[in-house]
Amino acid sequence: MGDRFDVIVIGAGPAGSSAAYNLAKKGFRVALIERGRKPGSKNMFGGRVYAKPLEEAFDGLGKAPIHRWVVKERLSIVNKEEYVTVEYTGRGRKSFTTYLTDLTDWMAGRAVDAGATLITEVVVDRLLMRDGRVAGIVSGDDELEADVVVDAEGVNRLVLERSGLVERLTLRHVALGVKEVIKVDKGDIEKFFGLGEDEGLAWVFMGSVSDGLPGGGFFYTNRDSLSLGLVIYLEGAVQGMRRHIYDMVEELRIGPLFSRYVENGRIMEYSAHMIPADPRAIRPPRLVWDGLIVTGDAAGLLINMGYTYRGVDTAAYSGMLAAKAIEEADGDYSASRLKRYEEMLRNSYVGRDLEKFRGVHDLYMNPRLFNEYPALLTGLLRRLYEFDYEGYKFSKAFSEARRGLVSLPRIFLDLLEVYRKL
Numbered sequence: 001m002g003d004r005f006d007v008i009v010i011g012a013g014p015a016g017s018s019a020a021y022n023l024a025k026k027g028f029r030v031a032l033i034e035r036g037r038k039p040g041s042k043n044m045f046g047g048r049v050y051a052k053p054l055e056e057a058f059d060g061l062g063k064a065p066i067h068r069w070v071v072k073e074r075l076s077i078v079n080k081e082e083y084v085t086v087e088y089t090g091r092g093r094k095s096f097t098t099y100l101t102d103l104t105d106w107m108a109g110r111a112v113d114a115g116a117t118l119i120t121e122v123v124v125d126r127l128l129m130r131d132g133r134v135a136g137i138v139s140g141d142d143e144l145e146a147d148v149v150v151d152a153e154g155v156n157r158l159v160l161e162r163s164g165l166v167e168r169l170t171l172r173h174v175a176l177g178v179k180e181v182i183k184v185d186k187g188d189i190e191k192f193f194g195l196g197e198d199e200g201l202a203w204v205f206m207g208s209v210s211d212g213l214p215g216g217g218f219f220y221t222n223r224d225s226l227s228l229g230l231v232i233y234l235e236g237a238v239q240g241m242r243r244h245i246y247d248m249v250e251e252l253r254i255g256p257l258f259s260r261y262v263e264n265g266r267i268m269e270y271s272a273h274m275i276p277a278d279p280r281a282i283r284p285p286r287l288v289w290d291g292l293i294v295t296g297d298a299a300g301l302l303i304n305m306g307y308t309y310r311g312v313d314t315a316a317y318s319g320m321l322a323a324k325a326i327e328e329a330d331g332d333y334s335a336s337r338l339k340r341y342e343e344m345l346r347n348s349y350v351g352r353d354l355e356k357f358r359g360v361h362d363l364y365m366n367p368r369l370f371n372e373y374p375a376l377l378t379g380l381l382r383r384l385y386e387f388d389y390e391g392y393k394f395s396k397a398f399s400e401a402r403r404g405l406v407s408l409p410r411i412f413l414d415l416l417e418v419y420r421k422l
């Protein structure tokens with residue numbers, strides 16, 4: 001590698017590409033280092049991105065690979081063959097579906113166009129330390145120096161771990177996401193879901209789909225494909241998992257909820273990726289050291305709102321704030337100057353939403369959410385709607401559906417918990 005840069009950015013994901021773009025456009029000499037063959041080649045996500053923060057981080061969305069603007073949201077509670085679905089149709093066009101590989105490639109392209117040097121197929125092993133501060137990176141036998149390093153390596157954060165700055169991840173920290181992308185006819189998508197040409201659907205579901213384990217599923221409509229997948233929290237999975245997660249996704253594809261949409265489709269892609277389970281637990285004790293700023297998933301900035309994940313927008317936004325902090329530091333990259341990044345993050349929508357939704361992980365650890373409540377809800381609606389002659393009064397249907405599953409005081413306490421944490 002040999003050269004010297006003002007800033008080295010580790011990882012050309014949303015966080016790293018945004019940091020590199022925002023620094024390069026201000027005239028910094030930036031190296032954006034990516035282990036994949038091209039930016040995005042190692043990336044995977046569910047399918048929907050909130051647009052506004054991205055627009056701010058990249059000065060508009062220009063030629064971003066937007067597939068469909070989400071106008072329809074569905075939430076299903078599943079109990080084996082039965083499910084209850086709530087649907088919302090709006091016109092907000094606040095988020096869009098896309099392939100993260102293409103979106104990341106576009107983001108890194110913005111950084112390169114602004115003047116950053118993209119170096120691919122290089123794995124950063126650890127940080128280069130000199131006189132107690134970060135002075136660059138080490139990859140194999142090579143060292144590359146810079147005044148300041150932005151760590152945007154994503155959830156595994158092995159560089160930080162190998163450099164002794166964070167503890168090793170445990171099963172408590174992460175969940176596993178598995179996804180299939182299924183090619184289908186563009187017109188069929190619009191017909192099936194009542195969508196216009198560039199309109200999309202975001203659908204999440206929970207319950208027996210995860211075999212009663214903490215987690216859930218997602219389904220997004222892309223331009224001419226569907227993304228279908230599951231996220232399982234690994235903490236619960238070790239003891240409780242009865243089947244391979246791939247088999248669980250397959251069962252979803254051929255099961256009652258989705259089979260009719262995908263039966264004429266062709267699986268184009270299969271992928272798996274870690275996702276932070278409890279961002280509070282994954283967050284390093286601090287996000288700045290002398291000569292170093294940590295962004296995106298590596299900084300624990302993913303937000304699980306309970307009904308949707310947001311990690312791409314928060315990562316890109318944190319990259320932009322890291323660039324601002326570096327610019328403001330004016331050549332003094334000590335931790336005390338870079339602390340401004342932590343302050344800006346805390347005062348931004350990212351910091352506020354992380355705080356607001358910090359309890360969602362604890363909710364997910366309640367096994368009744370994935371077992372008893374889906375059974376109760378479907379049992380109740382089955383009694384209310386499925387009869388030959390005589391119908392049920394609600395109170396009788398409810399008490400029968402609840403029997404043997406969960407007590408009334410327990411329901412009250414769980415509802416209170418949901419109310420407080422969501």
Ligand SMILES: Cc1cc2nc3c(=O)[nH]c(=O)nc-3n(C[C@H](O)[C@H](O)[C@H](O)COP(=O)(O)OP(=O)(O)OC[C@H]3O[C@@H](n4cnc5c(N)ncnc54)[C@H](O)[C@@H]3O)c2cc1C
Nearest residue numbers: 011013014015035045046047048124154177296297311312
């Ligand atoms: C199953 C699943 C579903 C999700 N759904 C959504 C969703 O619908 N919406 C949403 O907004 N978010 C979603 N997310 C979260 C989102 O994908 C992440 O929060 C986001 O990608 C984080 O961006 P990042 O730049 O911090 O890290 P990443 O996207 O992980 O990028 C890190 C980059 O660094 C590179 N890298 C890593 N280590 C090294 C190294 N040592 N040397 C060089 N390069 C390195 C990687 O190859 C990668 O390109 C989902 C995630 C998963 C797993």
